[in-house]
Amino acid sequence: MLEELIALLLPPIISICELMGIFVVAVSAARAFWNYCKGLVTHVPLDVKFDLANGLATSLEFKMAAEILKTVLVRDLNELVVLGAVVLLRALLSLLIHFEMKSHG
Structure with a gap:
């Protein structure tokens, strides 16, 4: 019974985690x-690389959460x-993104 419930509930949760990562x-x-375009116009230096790397790292965390949840469904x-x-x-x-963020900042 519990296994059937998990098999029913987990795929939508996994999909939501992956969609959050994509978003x-x-x-x-x-x-x-x-911000890059705004920096070109205003000539004010903005840390575009750090902001993008931070977003990518956050996205990977959501994707990793989905992969960890998938381990429950492995047959x-x-x-x-x-x-x-x-x-x-x-x-x-x-790890590489976090290393790049630390070396950049």
């Missing part, structure tokens, strides 16, 4: 582009290996 990337990219070892590789790649990307 954060889109908003961050649009905002960074707007066989092949799915787990692929899921593990995706989580590892996203964790490395997040």
Whole structure:
């Protein structure tokens, strides 16, 4: 019973987490582009790179949350290996973005 409930509720929650990540990337990219254009016109230096990297890091956190939730639904070892590789790649990307943000700021 509990397994059926989890199998029913988890896919929409995973989709919502992934959509939130996509939304954060889109908003961050649009905002960074707007600030970049504004900086070109006003000649006031804005930290566009840091703002975009911050948005990307936040987005990756939402995507990682979705991947972690997917581990509950894994049925066989092949799915787990692929899921593990995706989580590892996203964790490395997040680490690189955070490193870039610290070295930039």
